[in-house]
Amino acid sequence: MSQPQNLRLSEIYIYPIKSLGGISLQQTEVEDRGLKYDRRWMLVDEAGKFLTQRQHAQMALLQVSIKEHGLLVTHKQDLQEPLLVPFESAQSSGPDMQVTIWDDTVIAQEVDPAVSAWFTKALGMPARLVKMPEASRRLVDNAYAAEGEIVSFADDFPFLIIGQSSLDDLNSRLEKEYIPINRFRPNFVFTGGEPFEEDQWGHLTIGDLNFYGAKPCARCVVTTIDQATGEKGQEPLRTLSTYRLKNNKVMFGQNLLHSSVGVVSVGDEVRVRTWR
Template identity: 65%
Template sequence: MTDLYLSEIYIYPIKSLGGISVPTAAVEDRGLRYDRRWMLVDEKGNFLTQRQHARMALLQVSLLEEGLSVSHKKGEMEPLFIPFGIKDAAAPELQVTVWDDTLAAQEVGPEISAWFTEALGMPARLVRMLEQARRLVDTEYARNGEVVSFSDGYPFIIIGQASLDDLNSRLDQPVPINQFRPNFVFRGGAAFEEDTWSDFLIGEIPFQAVKPVARCVVTTINQETAGKSAEPLRTLATYRQVRHKIIFGQNLLSGSAAGSVKVGDKLEVLSRK
């Protein structure tokens, strides 16, 4: 059997904007450190997403020592610096909505929100998740009342490189892994092997694969150009459809809120579904 190892790690500090490939990442209770701790919302506090606003893909986040930098992939805006903290500690809390969850957050700063409003051509406010905010994983799949950041529903997503290779062998134009926005990519093993996992280790950190990832139109958006296509959903629907949902990758929980993972870490499967 081929050894399994972690080949890529990604974080997405601002939900639905360009992600960052990192060599190592700290594992926290809400997900990887900095992953989806910020989010853009509209005037009513509802989250903004590439599903409706594909041009969000053109805003690329970078990780700096004291905060984030956001640049426009087509150079249409001067880069924006976002400090890790709230610019105005006295800023009022806002009620923001992610799918069916409503929770408190704080706007980072009005001038930062103004930059995003101009970049996206629509009202947008950047908010940061509060440390005390508790957004729970779906109780049907949670094991110990796990919490999550502003991600769609689970702290982590993993995909096997062999699974992507299998998909790309069926496409006229291959798609890159960034259209699936995983946190972890691994090499070794068979295509869709991750579907069979239950408990496993990345290095010394325990994880549990609890639910397949149901895929949406974000997978059809080119993350460099914001252009849309019918693929890869059209092809995935021919062989990866379960109960009318197109499945690719696994949602994960972690049994540990301390420690870190790094590219090259060995994966050890402890139990299977």
């Protein structure tokens, strides 16, 4: 395929605490395991298993923002006083513990029992906030990894990219509601190009940094949760299942790996170097 023109990075998002509200950025750093701060923290149950909106939609009501000295967590319905999670305490947190994400077992550290108590009250269920220490190494699935890449507490891959034209295509097919991009929890959104062309990307650059398409992203029930209210519906999965079904899974967005570290900014040019 020929090189598409005028592809631009239009939005950047991170999700410091897995499955809580994301943060829109104009610029950020690409590190070895993903975007800076992205999914470096996670909530787990008493057995150390990760908590997710898939089973606990109320997690959508907790919003994270980055302040100078830590993460500020607020409740979107103001049902609880805000919580500051200092970066310092996260660095000097408790003893190592094992936590599980899907089939992976990872070393983590509980940030602070008092912080965990705040989340337990906010969510109405036992919850502990843990952080991934720098020494913890979680590998990307060997079926897709090229050079033993590592990843944070993200589901599988360091990055997810979605074209604005793909979202526009979906919304053009919906009868009533408009689905915002936050339902899909991307790291990168770009403008230009054709709907779903990101499915076929191989090697691409964003600014000066190198990324590689790993696999299209299979979507789950989280996409049906209104991120402002925590309420579940049927869209967009109902509509996407009519034209984006592969191996009985709904696909939307492309998972990425990378071989560069540096800075990405909104407005950076996106160039497709090879197609799959």
